[in-house]
Amino acid sequence: MIRTMAVVGTGLIGTSIGLAISRHGITVHLLDKDEVAARTAAALGAGVVGASDEPVDLAVIAVPPSAVGDVLAEMQARGLARSYTDVASVKAELARDIRTSVDTPSSYVGGHPLAGRERCGPLAARADLFEDSAWVLTPSETTSQDAVNRVFEMIALCGAVPVIMESRAHDNAVALTSHAPHLVASLMAARLQRGSREAFRLAGQGLRDVTRSAVRDTGLWSDILQANAPAVAGVLRELRDDLTTLLATLDDLSNAPQDMRSQCLEPMVDLLNRGAAGLAAIQGRQATDRETRVEVLVAESPGQLVRLLDALKTFHVEAEDVVPRHSTEEGTFSITFAVPAARAGQIVLELGRAGWNAQSVDPVSGARQQKMASVLSP
Known part of the structure; x- marks a missing residue:
């Protein structure tokens, strides 16, 4: 179980990881050659500035790809952590370098969260940046299971979905x-x-x-x-x-x-x-383990669809994400939209409480799985 972490590099990704992990009561130590960046991240609530006196459970190397190998070697030499990962968006060349330049490559597992923003720096960071996003891991044949397990736990705390890939395929x-x-x-x-x-x-x-x-x-x-x-x-x-x-x-x-x-x-x-x-x-990819479609019936009277679209904004579903559907056989008009699987049940429940006939739809068979109300509109 992770009790302490370190983040080396307090830009957008590093600070966002600190914010996401700190909200679970885990102590995060922030290190950056730019002291202003580290102190800005700490002031946002991403952790505390400076290394721990004892090795932390996991350290995240959040620096540009070309610097990861050197920074990882330096942090291992300092005994910063028991396990290490990174967030670089390129893995194959980095994996080769680490195998030859790092003393204990078994404690390292490559990582890449598929999340970001147009802005950069700690002030652009968000605790929910990684929620429902893929987070690629590229363990090698030498990576220890302990290192993988710790990174899995961190990914879960960030609300992301782990994806195992080979470095070159990534x-x-x-x-x-x-x-x-x-x-x-x-x-x-x-x-x-x-x-x-x-x-x-x-x-x-x-x-x-x-x-x-x-x-x-x-x-x-x-x-x-x-x-x-x-x-x-x-x-x-x-x-x-x-x-x-x-x-x-x-x-x-x-x-x-x-x-x-x-x-x-x-x-x-x-x-x-x-x-x-x-x-x-x-855009039309089938729902996976990470995604479920929700269908909501709508009365074909003026204003009902507009009211529903306004309600869906609460769940971060925009009009362009919605697909209308009319069933001549059933005599119904409905809209469907995709949401993260982990949130589908709660969204259906809240729409039902508001009076909408909402249900989740099986991505393979198309069968309705969960119905929350019997009225067509509030």
């Missing part, structure tokens, strides 16, 4: 789902340097969505991309091929006579269709 996955998208957002944001005042007046939600994840901490991201260069390059080469096809199609459309343009559209339509299919694949 790096390939985040290249596709995180690292390359951040780069693409940055490339689009770079185009804005040439924008005019008139153009910016026309900027809407589409531009904000595309550029929202553009890299801000260029030092950290240079470090990440250096460590995961092969996997990111592979994703971007495929993107380059699609862009080449799209550019050729647009050039053909620009030069073709009006009555011939429809014949040039096929490659572009294919790309757009593949994009729509990819978006549907991630």
Whole structure:
């Protein structure tokens, strides 16, 4: 059982871990070469500044990927903790370095919480940052079970969901789902340097969505991309091929006579269709152990759906997360939405208490599992 912890590096992730763990009454020791950052994290309630006199149960190395190996070796030499983990978003190269440069690699298990914000630094930290998010662990053949168990406990205290992966598989996955998208957002944001005042007046939600994840901490991201260069390059080469096809199609459309343009559209339509299919694949993925769908019946009278959507905001469910459904056979209109499995029961209960007919839906069979009220609307 974890009674004491240390966090080395009090940026967004490190401070958020401290906040999440401290609320369970566990003493967290905060270390950072930037004393202001450590004291800011402590003032937020993430822990106490300075190392413990005795080894803590678990230390989290929350520094950039290129620094993890050296910091881990230093902390092990100081006897800071019994077990260690990190939060770096690149694992394979780091695992190789640690196997050769750290005295006791058995006490270390690689980790990567899949959570973050556009802002950085301790003031952006949140105790609930990791709730219902995946937290990847990449234990090696030398990792001790004690180290894994302690990290499992920390993940549970943070409200996250552990996922075991091999290091290279992890790096390939985040290249596709995180690292390359951040780069693409940055490339689009770079185009804005040439924008005019008139153009910016026309900027809407589409531009904000595309550029929202553009890299801000260029030092950290240079470090990440250096460590995961092969996997990111592979994703971007495929993107380059699609862009080449799209550019050729647009050039053909620009030069073709009006009555011939429809014949040039096929490659572009294919790309757009593949994009729509990819978006549907991630948005409409089936509920897993971490996710359950909830269905709520709605009376088809003016204002009822608006009232329900307002109520769902309490559970952090927005209108764009909702899928409407009409059953001609049953003569009902309903909406469904996905929520973390751990919260589904409570959400159904609270909606039922408010008078809504809410029930959870089995992700495989579609069968209704839990019904809380018999009225159609409050």
